[in-house]
Amino acid sequence: MRSLSVESPAKLNLSLRVLRKRKDGYHELYTLFHRISLRDTLQLSKRKEGIRLYCSHPKVPKRGNLIVEAFRLLKRQFPFQGGVTVRLTKRIPVGGGLGGGSSNAAHFLLGMNRLYRLGLSQKKLLTLGAKLGSDVPFFLSDHRYAVGTGRGEKLQGLSLRRKLWFLLICSPKGLSTRKVYQGLRLERRWTSLTRVRHDVKITSAFLQRGKFRQATQFLKNDLQASAERIRPSLMKARESLSALQLGRCQMSGSGPTLFFIFLSKRKTQQALSKVRNHLLSKSSSLALCHSF
Numbered sequence: 001m002r003s004l005s006v007e008s009p010a011k012l013n014l015s016l017r018v019l020r021k022r023k024d025g026y027h028e029l030y031t032l033f034h035r036i037s038l039r040d041t042l043q044l045s046k047r048k049e050g051i052r053l054y055c056s057h058p059k060v061p062k063r064g065n066l067i068v069e070a071f072r073l074l075k076r077q078f079p080f081q082g083g084v085t086v087r088l089t090k091r092i093p094v095g096g097g098l099g100g101g102s103s104n105a106a107h108f109l110l111g112m113n114r115l116y117r118l119g120l121s122q123k124k125l126l127t128l129g130a131k132l133g134s135d136v137p138f139f140l141s142d143h144r145y146a147v148g149t150g151r152g153e154k155l156q157g158l159s160l161r162r163k164l165w166f167l168l169i170c171s172p173k174g175l176s177t178r179k180v181y182q183g184l185r186l187e188r189r190w191t192s193l194t195r196v197r198h199d200v201k202i203t204s205a206f207l208q209r210g211k212f213r214q215a216t217q218f219l220k221n222d223l224q225a226s227a228e229r230i231r232p233s234l235m236k237a238r239e240s241l242s243a244l245q246l247g248r249c250q251m252s253g254s255g256p257t258l259f260f261i262f263l264s265k266r267k268t269q270q271a272l273s274k275v276r277n278h279l280l281s282k283s284s285s286l287a288l289c290h291s292f
């Protein structure tokens with residue numbers, strides 16, 4: 001095999017609770033990850049040596065790109081002959097809180113494992129992935145719906161037979177994850193694990209039964225206030241979207257992407273028309289997607 005193509009889906013954090021700041025500077029999380037159909041495509045082709053990354057999207061960093069870091073890490077830990085050319089078709093907003101960069105790195109590793117028949121077990125891949133970023137292991141796992149604990153890298157799969165639909169409100173300007181975590185007001189963030197576990201259990205049970213109104217009562221993103229302090233227009237957007245009575249308007253990850261959850265494509269399309277008519281910033285874009 002000389003080349004292959006890999007799909008690289010995004011995630012939403014249906015809920016993201018920050019429990020405490022750790023000694024290593026990271027934050028202990030309890031988050032609900034959900035894989036969605038919005039996705040990038042990676043085309044991998046063998047080359048003699050090194051890595052070449054091509055991406056038409058101007059905002060994708062070439063330097064320090066997680067795909068390049070993943071290649072270097074792979075070479076260091078499991079030396080093999082040969083290099084790779086990567087063509088990345090970007091559809092996931094960059095710096096949007098949808099895990100695009102982490103997903104690209106994870107699917108690059110999965111693709112390289114196949115392309116070069118490296119024979120890496122999922123356990124080895126998960127260990128590599130955790131070194132690259134807190135969200136990378138989720139994309140290496142087979143889960144489409146999971147609780148993430150620790151930095152977000154410890155996963156427990158959950159079952160959700162229902163297909164969920166989402167309307168995403170994407171901003172053209174990303175937010176820095178590191179800055180959003182730095183801006184957390186921690187004294188008010190000492191959340192009880194028992195309480196959070198309970199909330200997540202209830203959310204999943206309600207989602208499973210299609211009881212959205214009840215489920216969304218328990219969804220919360222502890223990074224939202226910090227993201228809105230950094231970008232006040234985000235609060236305005238969330239408030240005006242909430243006034244449309246389409247259910248709860250949530251932020252994913254460290255933002256700034258906002259989303260609504262629905263049970264059917266029809267409802268999501270109706271919401272899309274409504275939101276389009278009320279969109280505050282003309283530069284925001286809307287995306288309709290589903291569980292994947």
Ligand code: C5P
Pocket residue numbers: 025026027028029132133134135150151152177178181182
């Ligand atoms: O793990 P990742 O490199 O994606 O994290 C980016 C930044 O986000 C970290 O450098 C850290 O500042 C912050 N972070 C955190 N706690 C987490 C995950 C990320 O403080 N659980």
